[in-house]
Amino acid sequence: MKYGRTYNFSAGPAMMPEPVLEEIRDEMMNYRGSGMCVMEMSHRSKVYDEIIKAAEADLRTLMGIPDNYKVLFIQGGATLQFSMIPMNLTKNGVACYIETGAWSKKALTEAKKFTDVRVIASSKDKNYSYIPDCSDLDIPEEADYVYICENETIHGTTYFKLPDTKGKILVSDQSSMFCSRPCNVSDYGVIIAGVQKNVGPAGIAVVIIREDLIRDDLDDKLPVYMNYKTHADSGSLYNTPNCWAIYCCGKVFRYLLDLGGLPAIDKINREKAAILYDFLDQSRLFKGAVVKEDRSLMNVPFVTPTKEQDADVVAASKAAGFDNLKGHKSVGGLRASIYNAMPKEGVEALVDFLKEYEETH
Numbered sequence: 256m257k258y259g260r261t262y263n264f265s266a267g268p269a270m271m272p273e274p275v276l277e278e279i280r281d282e283m284m285n286y287r288g289s290g291m292c293v294m295e296m297s298h299r300s301k302v303y304d305e306i307i308k309a310a311e312a313d314l315r316t317l318m319g320i321p322d323n324y325k326v327l328f329i330q331g332g333a334t335l336q337f338s339m340i341p342m343n344l345t346k347n348g349v350a351c352y353i354e355t356g357a358w359s360k361k362a363l364t365e366a367k368k369f370t371d372v373r374v375i376a377s378s379k380d381k382n383y384s385y386i387p388d389c390s391d392l393d394i395p396e397e398a399d400y401v402y403i404c405e406n407e408t409i410h411g412t413t414y415f416k417l418p419d420t421k422g423k424i425l426v427s428d429q430s431s432m433f434c435s436r437p438c439n440v441s442d443y444g445v446i447i448a449g450v451q452k453n454v455g456p457a458g459i460a461v462v463i464i465r466e467d468l469i470r471d472d473l474d475d476k477l478p479v480y481m482n483y484k485t486h487a488d489s490g491s492l493y494n495t496p497n498c499w500a501i502y503c504c505g506k507v508f509r510y511l512l513d514l515g516g517l518p519a520i521d522k523i524n525r526e527k528a529a530i531l532y533d534f535l536d537q538s539r540l541f542k543g544a545v546v547k548e549d550r551s552l553m554n555v556p557f558v559t560p561t562k563e564q565d566a567d568v569v570a571a572s573k574a575a576g577f578d579n580l581k582g583h584k585s586v587g588g589l590r591a592s593i594y595n596a597m598p599k600e601g602v603e604a605l606v607d608f609l610k611e612y613e614e615t616h
């Protein structure tokens with residue numbers, strides 16, 4: 256790695272692509288002749304308007320977002336979306352949630368403050384190590400939407416097939432898989448994603464929402480910032496947005512397009528994940544924590560036979576120059592987050608390290 260950088264396996268904030276960081280560095284003191292850094296610019300200036308418009312246009316191209324969907328950049332991360340979703344989508348007062356781990360649990364706990372939450376499927380019985388069967392869910396007629404966390408960052412599961420929502424609106428938290436593989440946006444009513452896992456620095460969530468779900472009857476009912484209409488009507492410029500994060504995300508969208516788009520990064524991500532899973536599948540010491548069919552390509556939790564040994568591997572990995580391999584406290588063990596920006600060489604180096612550890616222990 257250049258610049259003495261480390262292979263950082265953090266679940267988020269996470270690695271950014273090196274060419275993107277270099278470009279940002281080069282534009283730091285004087286953005287394209289504007290005489291200032293993006294951090295110093297008015298969000299109402301012509302030069303910034305071009306930055307935010309390009310970021311949105313490039314994301315639209317990258318994901319193939321249809322014209323009847325709005326793209327919003329909203330502060331407060333994915334966590335604020337856990338509240339904004341029920342605040343904006345509740346009509347009948349019933350919402351269906353599929354509970355597959357800590358993040359869907361947080362989302363449904365928040366939603367209970369605003370609507371009647373029905374947990375229509377759960378994988379809690381096996382410590383969230385799989386995705387439940389979602390082919391014939393019991394969805395009440397009055398349900399306003401069906402909510403999933405499409406990639407559970409902590410437990411390492413992902414949906415390779417979306418639930419059959421029986422015509423109801425699908426809402427998906429894509430935070431830890433956003434722009435990591437092709438996505439058919441028309442399958443969703445709303446996609447939310449905190450950006451600091453796969454596409455940028457912390458500080459915004461991207462919300463992709465079908466236009467007809469943005470309502471005119473909430474202006475007097477919701478705090479102005481919490482109303483999707485506020486952001487949709489103002490092009491995400493109602494108040495001062497996180498200009499810096501939007502600029503950095505825009506760079507990553509451009510970088511992914513130049514790479515060949517989502518099919519290209521998907522191919523790389525599959526190769527990367529296969530290197531690690533193939534090793535885990537044949538290892539006598541390390542074991543993956545998730546059933547094979549539902550394994551995330553982004554977050555890979557694994558364990559040794561004992562807690563003590565888990566801790567020993569984490570310490571040894573740190574000494575060997577890897578960072579942030581400790582599993583989340585609720586799951587334990589180890590976790591390697593291998594988002595878009597983790598180079599293949601990083602995963603290969605990790606597997607070499609784990610192999611050697613296994614041989615010498």
Ligand SMILES: *Cc1c(COP(=O)(O)O)cnc(C)c1O
Pocket residue numbers: 267331332333334335358404406407408428429430431449450452
């Ligand atoms: C990280 C994460 C969140 C929380 O994101 P914040 O931006 O910190 O609010 C929500 N959902 C998932 C799936 C995540 O990985």
